[in-house]
Amino acid sequence: MRDLPLTLLRALAAVYETGGIRPAGRLLGIQHSVVSRALRDLEAWLEVPLFENRDGQRALIFSAEGVALSKAALDAMKNLEASVLVTREGSSANSVTIATTPSFAMRWLLPRLPGLTETHPKIEVSILVDQARKSPMATGADLNIRMGAQPSQDVDPIPLMDERVFPVMSPGLWEKLGKPSETDDLLDMPLLHDRDPSTSWGIWRKHVGPERLDVRKGPRLTSSDLILRAAEQGQGVALARGRLIEESVASGSLLRPFGDVELDLGTNYWIIANPETGRRRVVQNVVGWLLSEAQNVCDEAPTAISGEEQDQTA
Amino acid sequence: MRDLPLTLLRALAAVYETGGIRPAGRLLGIQHSVVSRALRDLEAWLEVPLFENRDGQRALIFSAEGVALSKAALDAMKNLEASVLVTREGSSANSVTIATTPSFAMRWLLPRLPGLTETHPKIEVSILVDQARKSPMATGADLNIRMGAQPSQDVDPIPLMDERVFPVMSPGLWEKLGKPSETDDLLDMPLLHDRDPSTSWGIWRKHVGPERLDVRKGPRLTSSDLILRAAEQGQGVALARGRLIEESVASGSLLRPFGDVELDLGTNYWIIANPETGRRRVVQNVVGWLLSEAQNVCDEAPTAISGEEQDQTA
DNA sequence: CGGTTTCGGTCTATCAAAGTCACCATGCGT
DNA sequence: ACGCATGGTGACTTTGATAGACCGAAACCG
Missing domain, CATH: 1.10.10.10 (Winged helix-like DNA-binding domain superfamily/Winged helix DNA-binding domain)
Incomplete structure (x- = not known):
C-alpha cells in the first residue's frame, strides 16, 4: 500500500x-x-x-x-x-442514494423522480450510476437496484418488479422495411445486440424463434441505453426490456412490430438495501415509493395517476 | 477522477x-x-x-x-x-494466480502446494489472499476459489468439492470440561463464532441441536482462521469446516468431541476461472490438479498418497 | 507523585514529484 | 500540400508530500 x-x-x-x-x-x-x-x-x-x-x-x-x-x-x-460522491451528498439526514445501471437510471428512474419529490418533498435523492462490477454495496449507496436473475449471495434482495422483452424499432425503419409484422421477418432485419444476457437474441430465438435467426450478425453495443438510442435512430431492431421503453413507445419513437409477442423474464428487478443504512426511515420511504411505482405500471391502472397531471395529459 | x-x-x-x-x-x-x-x-x-x-x-x-x-x-x-501484484507475477507464461480467502489458502491450499510442484514442476503458482468483497475476477487472478452456496451470477463456477461442518475443540479444553461427548453438552461450552454464515451456530442448532443453545454467547471473530487458532488454543468450541482442519485433527491439535455428528453443506467450494485467462493450458492444469486433490481426500483413499511421505508418517 | 510512553495537532523548511511549455516526428484525412 | 490529430522528449517551474522538531493531553507504572 x-x-x-x-x-x-x-x-x-x-x-x-x-x-x-x-x-x-x-x-x-x-x-x-x-x-x-x-x-x-x-x-x-x-x-x-x-x-x-x-x-x-x-x-x-x-x-x-x-x-x-x-x-x-x-x-x-x-x-x-x-x-x-456518496460521502459528499449522503451526509444529510434526508438524503438517499440509489445506485443502479445507466440504462435503468435513464429510462425508468429519472422520469419518475419528480413524482417522488411530490410525495416526499423533503427527501433528497442522489442517483449513482455504476456498472455493477463491484459487490452490491461497495459504493456505500443506501439502495442498489439491479437487473437480472435473483442475486443469491449473502444479501436478501427485495423483488421490485417483473420484466418482459420484445423487439422494437423506429417507425422510420419499420416503414422502410415494408412494415413487417411476423417474427419470421426478423431474418431480414439488422439486429442490435446487447451485453446483457437476458436481452440477447439467442434467448429470444430459443423461446420465440425463428430458429434460423442468425444471432451473430449486426452491431454489438455495450450499454442497453446505447442499444435503445440506436434503435430510435433507425439503425436496427433491438430486443428491449419493456420497463425501460414505456416512454419511447408512448411517444412514438419506438414501436413493437410484432404486437404483443413477448418473452417473460419473471421478476427481474431487485432492490438491495445497504445493511448499514438501509433501515433508516427515509430509505424505507423510498423503497415503498419504488414498489408503488412498479405496481402502478405493472397492473394497468392508468387511472391511478395522482390528479395534478391529468390536465396536461388531457 | x-x-x-x-x-x-x-x-x-x-x-x-x-x-x-x-x-x-x-x-x-x-x-x-x-x-x-x-x-x-x-x-x-x-x-x-x-x-x-x-x-x-x-x-x-x-x-x-x-x-x-x-x-x-x-x-x-x-x-x-x-x-x-498479479501484473508483476502473472507476466510469465507458466504462472497461475489463484485468489481465495485467507482461511482456505492457509488451511487447504498451502499444505498441498508442494504436491503441485511435484506434478507440474514448471508451473509457478501465486496465491492471492483477499476478502472476496469484490466481484470474482476483479483482481485479475486466473482462478478464484470461493466458499459458499453456488454463486449464481453471470459466471459459471466449477464445483470443487463438498463440505461438512462439525464442532471441534482442543484436547486440553476437552479434558478440562470433563470429556463431553453429547451435543447437549454444548450448552455449557464457550462457543466461538464466525462471520461466515455457513459456519454459524444458528444453522447447527437448527439442524442438529440442542434447541436451547444460546447462539449469541461467546466471542465473535472475523476470520475463520482466527476461529480455528482460538480453538486450537483452547479458547472454546468452533464450528469448523471439515476440509480446513484435516491437518489439525490428524496432528491432534483439534478433536471432534461428538464423533461423527456433522452437518452436510453439499458442494460448497467453487472454482471460478477468469474468462480472459482461464482457458490457458497451465491454468487448466491447475484446475485439474485442484479437482484431483479434492477427490483424494473426499473419498477415503489414504493409500492414494504418493509414496515418498509414507516413511515419515509410519 | 514524577517519569515514561503513547497518543494527536501544529508549525516551518525542504525537496522531489507532478506539472507546464515548447518542439519534434509521424500518420491521417482533405 | 496542408491542417490536425496522434506520441515522444527535454528543460523549466511549482506545488504538494514530507521530515523534523515541538506542544499538550492522557494512560501506565512504580
Missing part, C-alpha cells in the same frame, strides 16, 4: 478509458507529456510492459497485462469517485 | 486499517504529521467531517461517513495492490 504509485495508476486508468494519451491528459486536466511520462515510469516500476508498441508513434496497443491492470485501476478510481 | 485526492484517501485508508494516526504513519512509512494533515485536508476538501472528535487529543472516532469512505478507500487500495 505504501509504495503504490497512485497518480501513475490514475494516469493509466485515464488512458484506458479514453484510449489515448492526449485524450487522457484532457480528461485529467493535465498535459499529455505528464501522462506519457507516467506510463513510462509505471512500466519501469512494474518491470512489465503494459503496451505492445510503446516506441511507435501511432495509437498505442495494450498488452494483456496492461489491459488487466488498467481495468483494475479504472475500477478502483470509479469506486473511489463514487464513494466520495 | 481528475480531482481525486488519492494520497489523502490512501492516508485515510491507512488510518482506518491501523486505527490511529501514528500507526498509519508507520504503515505508510511516513511521518504521522503527514497523516494528520492529510485527514484535515480531506475533511476540508469533502466539506464533510469524517471524525467525531477531531479536536480532542485522544484516539479518534470515525463518523458514519468516515467509516463508509474509509472502507471504500481501503478497498480500492487493496484492489490496486492485488492487481499490481
